[in-house]
Amino acid sequence: MENNEDCVFDLSDLQFALQVLGGKWKLYILTSLYFGKKRFKELERDVLGISPKMLIKELKDLEALGIVNRQTFNTVPITVEYSLTEEGLTLKPVLDHMSEWAGGFKQNANSKMPT
């Protein structure tokens, strides 16, 4: 992908963002965690269609990146909670803009609907 002169963003930054946020599941996991701490089963329920094995892998990736925090509690059985780190919360503007984009897009699509 070539860099576009009138483009403000840095292609390597965008590609890094795509690596972190792209792929089938990460955005859904981050969105669920954006709404608060979650246990594994809650995440599984929120992220429709993800297998436990894949959820474990994606959470490990996000944890290694410092975006997700994994906290265990000495209950019987042990309880594990996932949450966004400070870094993870810096994603808010991205999610905000995605939501804003979608709201405008839907409104525009509806206005084109034949009445």
Add this chain to the structure above:
Amino acid sequence: MENNEDCVFDLSDLQFALQVLGGKWKLYILTSLYFGKKRFKELERDVLGISPKMLIKELKDLEALGIVNRQTFNTVPITVEYSLTEEGLTLKPVLDHMSEWAGGFKQNANSKMPT
């Protein structure tokens, strides 16, 4: 996913955005097209690892949503060019914020690197 009171964005809008932008390939395709019109082979080259069959499907989805425009030229053989529609270009703030997020994230990660 429950709605978070102090949250500004609309969950259903975000879920719509995730449907459009989520998944393994769409963000990469949109990013490539953001940098200008592309032919099929150029897109295939930009979106590493995508199969022709999958690229055709994703382009059809994006075209049906009104985000991508497909233009054919009466050359021999026929030439097909893909580009973002006006609607598709409204994604710019999302890509900008993703890039901005990634730039800040990488800077922060580097600052934590042991020197």
